[in-house]
Amino acid sequence: MNTKFMLTCSDCGKTFSPSPELYLCPDCSKSNNTGLPPKGVLKAIYDYEAIGKSNEVAIRNNFWDLLPLNYKTSLPKLRVGNTPIYKFEKIDGESVPFGLYLKDDSQNPTFSFKDRASSVVSAYAKENGISTIVAASTGNAGSSLAGICASQEQKAIIMVPKSAPQAKLTQIVMYGATIVPVDGTYDMAFDLSIEATQEFGWYNRNTAYNPLTIEGKKTVSLELFLQLNRAIPDYIFVPVGDGVIISGVYKGYEDLLRIGLIDRMPTIVAVQAAGSSNLIDNIGKTDFTTKPSQTIADSISVDVPRNFYMAQSFIMQYQGEHLPVTDEEIVEASKILARNTGIFAEPAAATAYAGMLRYNKLNKMHSKQKVVVLLTGSGLKDLKAISSIVNIPNAIEPTLDALKIVF
Numbered sequence: 001m002n003t004k005f006m007l008t009c010s011d012c013g014k015t016f017s018p019s020p021e022l023y024l025c026p027d028c029s030k031s032n033n034t035g036l037p038p039k040g041v042l043k044a045i046y047d048y049e050a051i052g053k054s055n056e057v058a059i060r061n062n063f064w065d066l067l068p069l070n071y072k073t074s075l076p077k078l079r080v081g082n083t084p085i086y087k088f089e090k091i092d093g094e095s096v097p098f099g100l101y102l103k104d105d106s107q108n109p110t111f112s113f114k115d116r117a118s119s120v121v122s123a124y125a126k127e128n129g130i131s132t133i134v135a136a137s138t139g140n141a142g143s144s145l146a147g148i149c150a151s152q153e154q155k156a157i158i159m160v161p162k163s164a165p166q167a168k169l170t171q172i173v174m175y176g177a178t179i180v181p182v183d184g185t186y187d188m189a190f191d192l193s194i195e196a197t198q199e200f201g202w203y204n205r206n207t208a209y210n211p212l213t214i215e216g217k218k219t220v221s222l223e224l225f226l227q228l229n230r231a232i233p234d235y236i237f238v239p240v241g242d243g244v245i246i247s248g249v250y251k252g253y254e255d256l257l258r259i260g261l262i263d264r265m266p267t268i269v270a271v272q273a274a275g276s277s278n279l280i281d282n283i284g285k286t287d288f289t290t291k292p293s294q295t296i297a298d299s300i301s302v303d304v305p306r307n308f309y310m311a312q313s314f315i316m317q318y319q320g321e322h323l324p325v326t327d328e329e330i331v332e333a334s335k336i337l338a339r340n341t342g343i344f345a346e347p348a349a350a351t352a353y354a355g356m357l358r359y360n361k362l363n364k365m366h367s368k369q370k371v372v373v374l375l376t377g378s379g380l381k382d383l384k385a386i387s388s389i390v391n392i393p394n395a396i397e398p399t400l401d402a403l404k405i406v407f
């Protein structure tokens with residue numbers, strides 16, 4: 001029994017006691033159909049007033065009171081989160097005219113941000129005596145759940161589109177999960193995994209379905225708060241696919257706001273690939289329309305952004321900004337990032353960096369501002385996406401004369 005949190009419907013506002021069988025608001029999800037973002041996504045809420053009375057204790061406990069778990073021992077042994085943040089002053093020899101901070105979440109156990117969500121979901125399953133967890137994934141969430149479950153003696157079942165990058169598929173297999181490649185899109189794998197959850201009684205980790213994924217993802221904001229010595233960033237650039245990471249980033253800051261540790265929200269910038277911009281294109285519109293995604297940034301390639309309504313409401317409530325960037329900009333950003341920082345990010349992560357570069361070109365940010373770019377996954381997870389720009393020279397004779405031709 002967990003009494004630390006309740007779940008509230010992000011559409012109708014009804015509140016429910018949490019249970020592993022409760023995913024979406026039973027009322028609002030009734031008329032959900034495939035092809036449209038689901039209504040009734042639930043949001044965890046805590047006793048903010050009580051926690052706010054002893055803010056400093058909350059900080060000392062590393063915000064444990066803001067996690068939906070009873071025991072710290074339920075969490076995996078692997079180090080999840082607490083990833084490094086770096087300040088860089090120059091890009092290609094030119095001074096950056098603002099404080100540029102890179103949060104490197106490729107330094108998670110399975111090399112992506114998704115470990116934050118998998119870890120909380122896995123721990124919650126453990127506390128509820130559940131040993132099998134299923135997820136649909138574009139690749140990262142699946143490889144993450146597989147790795148985290150391997151460390152927790154749990155069984156993972158992962159449904160992925162067969163086109164997912166080889167490295168991510170390999171991880172899933174090596175971590176001992178049951179992999180189910182689906183001859184279709186991520187969206188099709190998503191729907192199948194939900195049917196399977198109902199049929200087989202597994203616990204489901206799908207984002208924007210399982211409300212606890214947001215709780216894991218929000219930990220990045222709690223960390224940023226401490227790493228930046230409690231300063232609120234002026235901008236945070238976040239790569240966006242189905243809208244769950246950005247909702248997590250918002251949720252973390254909103255929790256901080258509700259316990260009174262901050263008095264304003266950062267401006268969060270949603271960056272989507274222009275070939276998969278179904279979330280930002282629909283903001284503020286009455287009817288949701290979608291177009292098929294086509295982008296090299298596979299982990300944010302989504303036809304139906306599952307957490308659209310929650311992301312939209314955060315963006316509108318807290319005056320978030322958004323922009324699309326082209327695949328060319330993403331590839332260029334990934335090169336610029338790698339050669340200037342030593343951080344090799346996957347295309348989805350480079351998307352956020354591309355958004356920052358565009359804002360910089362437009363002189364939107366100025367000195368004294370703190371700008372964070374969230375780098376969500378390692379470039380080693382998808383080498384194919386950038387293979388066209390990687391030219392490895394032919395081998396030379398191992399002689400000084402041959403080397404002199406090169407230099």
Ligand SMILES: [Zn+2]
Binds near residue numbers: 009012013040
């Ligand atoms: Zn509802």
